Amino acid sequence: MSGTSADEIRKHVKVYVMVFVALMVLTVATVGVSYLALSIPLAILVALIVATIKGSLVARYFMHLVGEKKAVTWSLMLTAVFFCLLMFLPLFATLDHIGQ
Amino acid sequence: MEIPYTVESREDTGLNNVKLGIWLFLASEVMLFGGLFSSYVLLRVGAETWPVGASILSVPIAAFNTVVLIASSVTMVMAWASLKMNDFGKFRLYLGSTVGLAVLFLVVKAYEYSDKFSHDLYPSESTFLAIYFTVTGLHALHIIGGIIVNGYFVGPGSKMWKTAPEQFTNRIEAAGLYWHFVDLVWIFLFPVLYLL
Numbered sequence: 001m002s003g004t005s006a007d008e009i010r011k012h013v014k015v016y017v018m019v020f021v022a023l024m025v026l027t028v029a030t031v032g033v034s035y036l037a038l039s040i041p042l043a044i045l046v047a048l049i050v051a052t053i054k055g056s057l058v059a060r061y062f063m064h065l066v067g068e069k070k071a072v073t074w075s076l077m078l079t080a081v082f083f084c085l086l087m088f089l090p091l092f093a094t095l096d097h098i099g100q
Numbered sequence: 101m102e103i104p105y106t107v108e109s110r111e112d113t114g115l116n117n118v119k120l121g122i123w124l125f126l127a128s129e130v131m132l133f134g135g136l137f138s139s140y141v142l143l144r145v146g147a148e149t150w151p152v153g154a155s156i157l158s159v160p161i162a163a164f165n166t167v168v169l170i171a172s173s174v175t176m177v178m179a180w181a182s183l184k185m186n187d188f189g190k191f192r193l194y195l196g197s198t199v200g201l202a203v204l205f206l207v208v209k210a211y212e213y214s215d216k217f218s219h220d221l222y223p224s225e226s227t228f229l230a231i232y233f234t235v236t237g238l239h240a241l242h243i244i245g246g247i248i249v250n251g252y253f254v255g256p257g258s259k260m261w262k263t264a265p266e267q268f269t270n271r272i273e274a275a276g277l278y279w280h281f282v283d284l285v286w287i288f289l290f291p292v293l294y295l296l
Contacts, residue, residue: 009184016181020174024167031163034154034295047291054287062177062280071113072123079127083134090142 019061026054107266122274126281129242133285136235140292143227151228153294156221158212162294165208166286172201173283176250176276183269188261195254195272198279202247209240232293239289242282249275 030050038046060066065073105117113120144150153159179194216222216229223233253275260268 006185009181013178013181016174016177020170023170027163027166027170030291030295031159034159034291040296044296047296051288051291055284058173058280058284058287062173062283063277069114069119071115071120075123075127079130083130086131086134087138087141090138091145094142094145 015061019057022057023054026050026057030054107264107270116270118270118274122277126277129281133235133238136231136238137288137292140231140235143231147227151226153228153296156228157232157294158215159294161208161212162290165205166290168201168205168208169283169286172198172205173280175201176279180269180272180276183261183265183272188258191261191272192254192258195250199247199250199254202243202250206240206243206247209236209243235289236293239282239285242285246275246279246282250279 030047033046033050034043065076103117107116109116175194175197179191179198182188182190182194213233221229223230253272257271258268260271
């Protein structure tokens with residue numbers, strides 16, 4: 001990003017404002033959906049989908065991941081793989097029902 | 101001897117040290133908070149009963165804090181953009197606002213915590229409260245760290261703008277990446293703890 005001109009930054013500023021508005025709308029949606037009394041699995045799914053969309057907007061536009069160099073995006077993809085392992089591997093500990 | 105690639109990019113990766121360094125650090129932070137999210141999942145799946153977050157915690161207060169933190173992310177990126185547009189005055193205003201919003205977040209968090217304590221709701225009370233205080237406490241420590249770093253860059257650290265403006269801008273970009281990550285963690289924490 002060090003080679004970015006002032007004019008390009010001005011275009012980015014418009015994007016930042018639009019992303020901010022989108023994040024506010026999605027925050028209202030997050031809270032609104034919680035009052036719908038959905039079943040727990042559906043509530044979890046909807047909440048995580050909305051949070052992922054919000055997180056993606058922050059990552060893509062505020063953290064400049066759009067057009068970022070491959071070294072960064074590949075490192076993050078590797079991180080995502082290990083994050084998934086971290087989240088799902090411990091669940092195997094409960095699947096054998098030992099102690100229950 | 102000067103450290104190479106502090107400001108100029110490496111030919112092979114196209115990155116300077118700051119960019120690569122901060123992203124690798126954030127990758128480690130993903131694993132730190134990921135470990136706690138994983139703990140939350142295991143604890144909840146293994147529990148006989150689990151309270152609805154909204155029955156113990158205040159959703160309006162946390163929603164307000166979510167808006168505050170997202171706004172601070174906007175002011176943080178605007179601070180960097182101001183430096184790219186050579187406007188030091190606006191940079192100081194935006195970064196100062198970021199610090200102010202971060203302090204506001206902590207004040208609201210402190211109110212939430214003290215409200216819980218005044219009703220004898222401590223981490224030892226239940227598994228839900230234990231994981232709630234642990235993960236939001238760790239998040240709050242990260243907010244404090246961000247306040248210290250950003251406060252330094254608003255104050256004495258901003259002298260570098262006169263001597264090495266591109267290096268200073270890179271530092272602000274790195275601080276911004278860290279701050280957006282802290283915001284990202286809260287974007288997931290809020291629905292998971294308060295709404296599910």
